[in-house]
Amino acid sequence: xNRIFQKPDNAIQWFDPRGRQLGYLAxxxxxxxxxxxxxxxxxxxxxxxxxxxxPQAYNSFIETVHHxxxxxxxxxxxxxxxxxxLNGFRIILNSFGIGVEKxxxxxxxxxxxxxxxxxxxxxxxxxx
Amino acid sequence: xSQKWSLNIEVQRQKGQEQPHFDRFDLEISPDATVxxxxxxIWAFKDCSLCFGHACHHSTCGACGMRVNGVEKLTCITLIGxxxxxxxxxxxxxxRNLPVVSDLVVDLTPLYHRMAQVKHPSVHPIEENKGVANxxxxxxxxxxxxxxxxxxxxxxxxxxxxxxxxxxxxxxxGPAALAGAHLAGVIDQQICAIVDTKNGVWRCHSAxxxxxxxxxxxxxxxxxxxxxxxxxxxxxxxxFGLQTFHQRKQ
Amino acid sequence: xxxxxAVIIGAGFTGCATAHDLALRGFDVTVVERGPIANxxxxxxxxxxxxxxxxxxxDQEAAIECIEENxxxxxxxxxxxxxxxxxxxxLNESDLEYAHRWTQxxxxxxxxxxxxxxxxxxxxxxxxxxKILAAYTIPxxxxxxxxxxxxxxxxxxxxxxxxxxxxEVEGLIERNGxxxxxxxxxxxxxxxxxxxxxCVINASGAWAGKIAQMxxxxxxxxxxxxxxMVAYDQRLCNRVINRLNEPGDGDIIVPQRRxxxxxxxxxxxxxxxxxxxxxxxxxxxxxxxIQLIPAxxxxxxxxxxxxxxxxxxxxxxxxxxxxxxxxxxxxETHGIGGLVTIxxxxxxxxxxxxxxxxxxxxxxxxxxxxxxxxxxPLRSYREFRGNDAYH
Numbered sequence: 145x146n147r148i149f150q151k152p153d154n155a156i157q158w159f160d161p162r163g164r165q166l167g168y169l170a171x172x173x174x175x176x177x178x179x180x181x182x183x184x185x186x187x188x189x190x191x192x193x194x195x196x197x198x199p200q201a202y203n204s205f206i207e208t209v210h211h212x213x214x215x216x217x218x219x220x221x222x223x224x225x226x227x228x229x230l231n232g233f234r235i236i237l238n239s240f241g242i243g244v245e246k247x248x249x250x251x252x253x254x255x256x257x258x259x260x261x262x263x264x265x266x267x268x269x270x271x272x
Numbered sequence: 273x274s275q276k277w278s279l280n281i282e283v284q285r286q287k288g289q290e291q292p293h294f295d296r297f298d299l300e301i302s303p304d305a306t307v308x309x310x311x312x313x314i315w316a317f318k319d320c321s322l323c324f325g326h327a328c329h330h331s332t333c334g335a336c337g338m339r340v341n342g343v344e345k346l347t348c349i350t351l352i353g354x355x356x357x358x359x360x361x362x363x364x365x366x367x368r369n370l371p372v373v374s375d376l377v378v379d380l381t382p383l384y385h386r387m388a389q390v391k392h393p394s395v396h397p398i399e400e401n402k403g404v405a406n407x408x409x410x411x412x413x414x415x416x417x418x419x420x421x422x423x424x425x426x427x428x429x430x431x432x433x434x435x436x437x438x439x440x441x442x443x444x445x446g447p448a449a450l451a452g453a454h455l456a457g458v459i460d461q462q463i464c465a466i467v468d469t470k471n472g473v474w475r476c477h478s479a480x481x482x483x484x485x486x487x488x489x490x491x492x493x494x495x496x497x498x499x500x501x502x503x504x505x506x507x508x509x510x511x512f513g514l515q516t517f518h519q520r521k522q
Numbered sequence: 523x524x525x526x527x528a529v530i531i532g533a534g535f536t537g538c539a540t541a542h543d544l545a546l547r548g549f550d551v552t553v554v555e556r557g558p559i560a561n562x563x564x565x566x567x568x569x570x571x572x573x574x575x576x577x578x579x580x581d582q583e584a585a586i587e588c589i590e591e592n593x594x595x596x597x598x599x600x601x602x603x604x605x606x607x608x609x610x611x612x613l614n615e616s617d618l619e620y621a622h623r624w625t626q627x628x629x630x631x632x633x634x635x636x637x638x639x640x641x642x643x644x645x646x647x648x649x650x651x652x653k654i655l656a657a658y659t660i661p662x663x664x665x666x667x668x669x670x671x672x673x674x675x676x677x678x679x680x681x682x683x684x685x686x687x688x689x690e691v692e693g694l695i696e697r698n699g700x701x702x703x704x705x706x707x708x709x710x711x712x713x714x715x716x717x718x719x720x721c722v723i724n725a726s727g728a729w730a731g732k733i734a735q736m737x738x739x740x741x742x743x744x745x746x747x748x749x750x751m752v753a754y755d756q757r758l759c760n761r762v763i764n765r766l767n768e769p770g771d772g773d774i775i776v777p778q779r780r781x782x783x784x785x786x787x788x789x790x791x792x793x794x795x796x797x798x799x800x801x802x803x804x805x806x807x808x809x810x811x812i813q814l815i816p817a818x819x820x821x822x823x824x825x826x827x828x829x830x831x832x833x834x835x836x837x838x839x840x841x842x843x844x845x846x847x848x849x850x851x852x853x854e855t856h857g858i859g860g861l862v863t864i865x866x867x868x869x870x871x872x873x874x875x876x877x878x879x880x881x882x883x884x885x886x887x888x889x890x891x892x893x894x895x896x897x898x899p900l901r902s903y904r905e906f907r908g909n910d911a912y913h
Contacts, residue, residue, distance in 0.1 A: 316793075325558050328668055329566050374688060374912075
């Protein structure tokens, strides 16, 4: 038999935004931010593990993460949490059949909120 | 328009069990012709071993769906001028998430079977198109529910091809069949057993691409969401003993 | 006892309906088709289930056959039909004069025709031009071309017929002046094979002449006669709208799903495999449509397509079973056994064509088996198994 179920050329196809519309971009963002937040959670647990090792270990760890790279990373996490959370809220609404016809403008509005909140946090972090 | 464009057409080929590869063809064709016209010309004049699906050439049969430059299209109503420019390239591939027969042909019969299982009515009264915003087109005649028409869904498979959930799990009922179940109206026990499952409506992750690529006003994503609401309210009412499963009118 | 074997070349309306009929008569049927189901003239048909009104004046036999098959298919293939009826409308004096002859002819052919008040017609169809002078109802209907073919194919398949799609006939196997089968190539793999049959039925439509030539018979001349059809992106009418006059160009508008399709023209070509759409014809169709439904002027064009009717050249010899199509037993025309060619006809009469073809094949093989397709319930088109067809 010649029939072949197509596997995606590679997993990248899942994340390929070319030719896709806003709803799919939101889908991709949700996956990526979800994975990012999961990774952050892992790192956070490791950090808490350091806390358990006593004040010396914890303090040296905190010194390390005050580096700008880590602060930038934290900013990414904030953005990721905003995107994932607010978009998640949109998905929950849609899943109950609410606002489905307006899902695109809803996404746009939520992303603007994301941007504004994110900028606010960024400003506060940099000020410190 | 008699002007013709010079195009580079790349067509995915696959015979038997071999790996897919691309064949290249040069083609002179009017930008007002359709992508399906281009495929047919290649078959007629350059390579008669090319396998491609088509029948009606006017968007009612659903046989000519393909990926055109990576995007799912119904090629009989897709103009060359809308997908490329003079001197450009058109890349043709079969739809995803359906069994490939050869070259550009996929087997749509698994989709047909699912549509039968969810009892999607292939022809229904004109007024019966509930659940989603139904753009009224021209004036309608007197509101006479005795008119019938063939359903919007032409079972073309574009929605399945673009769905990320369908990509990762072949067991997913799929946007077309779920939308079909919604159009069927009453969700009886039999249909519930298909749609109210982990591979039914709950598998959808709101990518919304199905509604975007549908050439035929079905709006599967919207119907899936509406059906979730329906299923939930049915479950709640059953929980409080307010109703049993819907009985289907025979 | 072994079942008699039939190989049918072509899976358009003729091939699918003949496969259904022969399968019911106990044949072992294999349909060989170089493309997918209904990819030739059958797929691109206008989609009008004729009431026969169009033929009533000039060809009564065709009209009677039409209305009979129309009523049968409404019962058997309801899943593929929009059964909203049709209107014949008169726009000028010439139409009105024709009306008198026309209503009488329809009556003689048992086609139920009823005059309606113009105001009522316009209430039913508000997009119809207000300039109509008379209107008559008639039992036209719309069908989905692919699904109608699939309906017959699925039923035939359920009764044991095998469909081999994307399989092109490369030659006929001849021994001792008799066609024993076909040599074909599976386009999905490139592999060739041979299929043997007690009778080969050439149902290849516009390509019937080419297949007949493989047997050495050059007398079958099929003139591909395409016509253009244009689809618009709005369902501007619910009934089929016909111009009440002699059959001409662009005089039928058929609604389907959320579209209307205007057709058609008629001209000859030489090249059958690909016929381009001619822009001037599309324009002409648009003008004709606007005469009947002015709103077409503002409607978006969804597509334009060509369908090549396989018309038989008049120089062709061979007894015709009916005026609506031709069935050739090559034993009679050329002394070549084992081959029957069937071509012509229209979609509405597919079942009747198949019945007569199957009768011919049975008579040829000395088999007594009567036709059951008038009563036999057709299966859903969704039961077609690609698994078996896309070997």
